[in-house]
Amino acid sequence: MATLLRKAARVSLSGSLLSAGGRPGRLYALSYFGSNSRNSSTSSKVKVDLDNSSGIAVVKFQGPPVNSMGMDFLTEMAIGLDKLELDKNCRGIILTSAVPKVFSAGLDIMDMYGKTLEHYELFWRSVQDLWLKLYSSSKIMIAAINGASPAGGCLMALSCDYRILADNPRYKIGLNEAQLGIVAPFWFKDSMVNTVGYRIAEESIQFGVMYSPADALKIGLVDQVVPEDKVLSTAKEKMEKWFDIPDHARQISKSMMRKPTIDRMLANRETDIKNFVGFISKDSIQKSLEMYMAMLKMKKG
Numbered sequence: 181m182a183t184l185l186r187k188a189a190r191v192s193l194s195g196s197l198l199s200a201g202g203r204p205g206r207l208y209a210l211s212y213f214g215s216n217s218r219n220s221s222t223s224s225k226v227k228v229d230l231d232n233s234s235g236i237a238v239v240k241f242q243g244p245p246v247n248s249m250g251m252d253f254l255t256e257m258a259i260g261l262d263k264l265e266l267d268k269n270c271r272g273i274i275l276t277s278a279v280p281k282v283f284s285a286g287l288d289i290m291d292m293y294g295k296t297l298e299h300y301e302l303f304w305r306s307v308q309d310l311w312l313k314l315y316s317s318s319k320i321m322i323a324a325i326n327g328a329s330p331a332g333g334c335l336m337a338l339s340c341d342y343r344i345l346a347d348n349p350r351y352k353i354g355l356n357e358a359q360l361g362i363v364a365p366f367w368f369k370d371s372m373v374n375t376v377g378y379r380i381a382e383e384s385i386q387f388g389v390m391y392s393p394a395d396a397l398k399i400g401l402v403d404q405v406v407p408e409d410k411v412l413s414t415a416k417e418k419m420e421k422w423f424d425i426p427d428h429a430r431q432i433s434k435s436m437m438r439k440p441t442i443d444r445m446l447a448n449r450e451t452d453i454k455n456f457v458g459f460i461s462k463d464s465i466q467k468s469l470e471m472y473m474a475m476l477k478m479k480k481g
């Protein structure tokens with residue numbers, strides 16, 4: 181019976197939840213990796229390794245020093261996710277980091293500082309685009325969080341279906357935007373509320389709290405805390421459990437849960453870009469970012 185279910189599950193619905201949810205899915209002119217049992221693609225910031233026999237793709241961030249999400253990272257992630265979304269051999273995706281001690285430092289602050297309005301607009305559209313791909317993916321997404329995960333790094337984890345964090349008190353996770361003098365946009369907030377509930381999100385976002393693994397587990401921001409050397413193997417074991425559920429049933433259920441949040445973003449996308457550009461280009465906000473970058477450098481020296 182389990183084998184039959186597994187076989188049935190392999191007949192997956194194609195396209196992300198954007199199409200499963202009744203909206204026309206976008207078609208991307210991308211080639212498949214091929215038919216070997218293992219397919220890898222490496223770009224400068226992201227490595228994608230799909231094991232065709234297990235159906236698990238590991239997407240590794242490899243942008244030292246801190247895997248910040250600049251234009252290159254955003255573009256490479258978007259292309260990698262598009263390819264996996266179209267690949268019927270892939271049933272689940274694990275996000276993790278190849279950079280020691282950091283999952284992702286979030287958005288690249290240098291893309292939000294001292295640039296043109298056109299740059300801010302393009303940057304923000306790319307950030308939205310990546311979130312839409314992650315949040316609406318029809319695949320099972322597991323975050324294997326093996327390092328610090330502030331702001332945009334936390335958002336990538338929040339977009340997954342399951343989060344496993346390494347048990348190291350230095351690996352903090354949270355939406356810390358307020359501490360930088362900026363604001364977590366509504367769809368960051370929605371992703372947090374959908375994970376930890378309204379009251380905890382309300383406090384968490386206003387204070388810009390960065391949670392230790394123990395506290396993140398307590399509030400449900402992560403689902404499991406495991407020893408650092410077990411993060412990836414635990415993610416793979418967990419994925420096998422998710423594979424027991426027929427894909428079509430899981431995908432429709434996921435779509436049902438996430439569609440309102442995705443629709444809200446799609447309906448407000450252009451206004452959100454305008455808000456971001458207006459906000460980030462203010463002198464006072466630029467000053468806050470400058471001071472924050474200086475503080476990061478001082479901490480080093």
Ligand SMILES: CCCCC/C=C\C/C=C\CCC/C=C/C(=O)SCCNC(=O)CCNC(=O)[C@H](O)C(C)(C)COP(=O)(O)OP(=O)(O)OC[C@H]1O[C@@H](n2cnc3c(N)ncnc32)[C@H](O)[C@@H]1OP(=O)(O)O
Nearest residue numbers: 245248285286287288289328330331332363455456459476
């Ligand atoms: C109606 C009105 C509505 C208004 C709202 C509208 C829009 C909202 C507006 C804005 C929304 C923006 C949302 C922003 C999201 C983000 O993700 S912002 C980024 C936040 N990230 C952080 O705060 C992380 C900062 N970094 C760290 O805490 C640490 O670096 C670390 C990740 C814990 C790693 O620590 P460590 O290993 O000790 O490394 P260093 O601190 O020494 O860092 C190494 C170098 O990397 C540089 N760096 C770090 N983080 C970033 C980053 N995010 N971007 C760019 N660069 C970064 C750091 O400065 C070091 O550089 P140097 O080697 O000194 O040159």
